[in-house]
Amino acid sequence: MIRSQLSKLLLIATVLVSPLQAATIESFYGEGSFQQKDLTVDGVNRSYYLYTPKGVEGPSKTLLVFHGGGGNANLSRFYGYESLADLYGFRIVYPQGINNMWNVGLKLPKMAPDLEKIDDLSYFDNMLEDLNSKGLLNPDKVFATGNSMGGYMSFYLSCHRTDRLTAIAPVVASMLVEVAESCQPSKPLPVLLTMGTEDKSVPFKGGELGGPQNKLLSYSESLNFWAKANGCNNSRAATLFDLDSNDGIQTYATLWNECRNNVSVKGYQVDGMGHRLPGTKTPDNLQELLSVEIPADMDEVLGKQTFDYFGAAEIWYFFQQY
Numbered sequence: 001m002i003r004s005q006l007s008k009l010l011l012i013a014t015v016l017v018s019p020l021q022a023a024t025i026e027s028f029y030g031e032g033s034f035q036q037k038d039l040t041v042d043g044v045n046r047s048y049y050l051y052t053p054k055g056v057e058g059p060s061k062t063l064l065v066f067h068g069g070g071g072n073a074n075l076s077r078f079y080g081y082e083s084l085a086d087l088y089g090f091r092i093v094y095p096q097g098i099n100n101m102w103n104v105g106l107k108l109p110k111m112a113p114d115l116e117k118i119d120d121l122s123y124f125d126n127m128l129e130d131l132n133s134k135g136l137l138n139p140d141k142v143f144a145t146g147n148s149m150g151g152y153m154s155f156y157l158s159c160h161r162t163d164r165l166t167a168i169a170p171v172v173a174s175m176l177v178e179v180a181e182s183c184q185p186s187k188p189l190p191v192l193l194t195m196g197t198e199d200k201s202v203p204f205k206g207g208e209l210g211g212p213q214n215k216l217l218s219y220s221e222s223l224n225f226w227a228k229a230n231g232c233n234n235s236r237a238a239t240l241f242d243l244d245s246n247d248g249i250q251t252y253a254t255l256w257n258e259c260r261n262n263v264s265v266k267g268y269q270v271d272g273m274g275h276r277l278p279g280t281k282t283p284d285n286l287q288e289l290l291s292v293e294i295p296a297d298m299d300e301v302l303g304k305q306t307f308d309y310f311g312a313a314e315i316w317y318f319f320q321q322y
Helices: 002-011 074-079 081-088 120-133 149-160 177-182 219-229 286-290 298-302 311-319
Strands: 033-041 044-052 060-066 091-095 137-147 167-171 191-196 235-240 250-256 265-271
Touching: 033 120, 044 120, 060 074, 060 081, 060 149, 074 081, 074 091, 081 091, 081 311, 091 120, 120 137, 120 149, 137 149, 149 167, 149 177, 167 311, 191 219, 191 311, 219 250, 219 265
Parallel strands: 060 091, 060 137, 137 167, 167 191, 191 265
Antiparallel strands: 033 044, 044 091, 235 250, 250 265
């Protein structure tokens, strides 16, 4: 049963289309260039994809969008970040995990027995070094986000590569207990966390994921970890984003903004939402895009969605403060 549930989690929606854009999936491609970049990391052939808006030349801000487990780099394009990149002039890196997964500290002996042998930290380093060597990277403006396992990867990097990041924004992913226990950030780091209270895949209140070998902090514990790590003093809560009062979903924001180095920690608790990025919907041709069989009850597994705000835009608005 556990393996079946986790299999569904790893197939879940990295392809998402915003209702604020045109209904066709093609509308989510930006007007800039999209190129595959190849690397060799410790003797292993790896790749990533780079989106560059028209008119962006030389070193720029860079957003890394890590795909979810079972997804891939190309599918991450449909979160809607390219339209924001065209508007605000930043590059997007879409990393590609081996076997469509990331080594983030999860132990999956049956599904991915070799996962812990993959060095995704070196892969991350190599991507940044490749961009920097080509004169494309502003090393002081590197941001990371991702849904589900992509969110775990953002948290993992925040602990192991703090000095190479400007801010992170995990979505529907709290911190692994084992990662948090060994985490010693080298500097204060801005963090924005978005989670739905009715997520059937990643427990909002913490607990096990795929068995007792993987334990998660809760949404609140994850935020409190970073508030403490960043030396924050006070927090305040407010009700936000309830444009549709009939959908039964409200977003509650918690903010710590009195932190060392003027960073902040922010959480969006989306009451009633499932395993989703707010303001997006699953396209009708998801199975074709993933090239795998989609569970018949996928919508039930994903849970309810809200269109009160466009999640990708809210993430970038947070990032651009830094």
